[in-house]
Amino acid sequence: MLADLTAGAAQDALARQEAVSLADVEAQALAAPPALDALSALSRGDRVKVIAEVKRASPSRGHLAEIADPAGLAADYERGGASAISVLTEGRRFKGSLDDLRSVRDRVVLPVLRKDFVSMPYQVFEARAARADLVLLIVAALDQKTLSELFVLSTELGMTTLVETHSADELSRALDLGARLVGVNARDLSTFELDKTLFAQLAPSIPADVVKVAESAVSQPSDVAAYREAGADVVLIGEALVTNDPVSTLESFLAV
Template sequence: MLADLVAGALEDAERRRADRPLAEVEAAALARPAALDALAALAPADRVKIIAEVKRASPSRGSLAAIPDPAGLAASYQTGGASAISVLTEERRFHGSLADLEAVRDAVSIPVLRKEFVAEPYQVFEARAAGADLVLLIVAALEQKQLVELHGLITQLGMTPLVEAHSADELSRALETGASLVGVNARDLTTFELDRDLFGRLADRIPSGVIRVAESAVKSADDVAHYRAAGADVVLVGEALVTSDPVATLGEFLGV
């Protein structure tokens, strides 16, 4: 599944490149105002922080929510207390787009994450050109050389990489990049199976000074509390918010 998602994302990036060459996207990226400081926004605090996600669909669950107004949803997340917004930009299985990201960036004043299967520099420049402050890097999708190079490019452009792992080995690879923001995804992206306890098994391996993000398997405030008790500084939540009253649910999660 992960290999198919990455291949599709690269094909879609190649199609966009035909209309908008790298030099044009790079110029647009460099012309953007400086990215927001995501590490400051997500720094450990007395309460858990939430990255709230704009997510229409997923390969495991299919359609989740139409979200005709991603900017409005993101604005409600910000009002509700989210520390950052994640925007799915993958088109085929998640029904997202860079236009969603641009609309969200214009609507909020907190950091915005491009959540995509990033595997080449063009996608990183696209992210900055669209206004992203953070870019997701999935360890399982990348060779180590790619991972290090993309991490470096994201940082060079003033953005923050969120480096995502799903095993102890992947976590070691994430930390080798010098990542300051590391996510542990309960969902195995090769099988899409969930393991809510994975974060707890890996959290102690993440050094102090690195912000710890728990991802996936969040349906209720109890799940957020479970991650917080295991040491999560931040929890990324998508499906539970878009399939409910987002502001009320966010309030419950932030009350943990």
């Protein structure tokens, strides 16, 4: 599944490149206002922080929510206490777009993450051109050379990189990059199976100066509490927020 998602996202990016050249999107990225300091916004605090996600669908659950107004949803998240907004921009299975990201960026003052299956420089330049402050890189989807090149490019463009892992080996690869924001996804993106214990297994191996993000498997406040107890600085939540009242649900997660 992960290979298919990554290949599809690359094909779609190449199609967009036919309309807007690499040189043009690079120029747009370099002309964009500076990215916000997402690392500071997400660093460990007295309470867990939340990256709240704009997410219409997923391969594992299918349709989740219409979200006709992604910017309005992001504003609700901001009002509810989120520390950053994640926007799914993959169109085939998650039904997102870069237009969603642009509209969210126009509405909120929080850092905004482009969440997609990034495998080529064009997609990184696109993210910055759309004024993303963070970009997701999935270790399992990339060889180390490509991962390193995209990490360096993202950093040079001023963005914070959320480097996502799902095993001890992937965590080691992320730390070798010098990643300062590391995610542990409970969902195996090859099979879409969940392992709720994975974050607790890997967190002790993450250095204290690295911001730790727990991803997936959050449906109730007790899930957030368990992640926090295991050492999470940040929890990324999508499905539970888009399928319930976003503000009250987010507030309940932040109250743990």
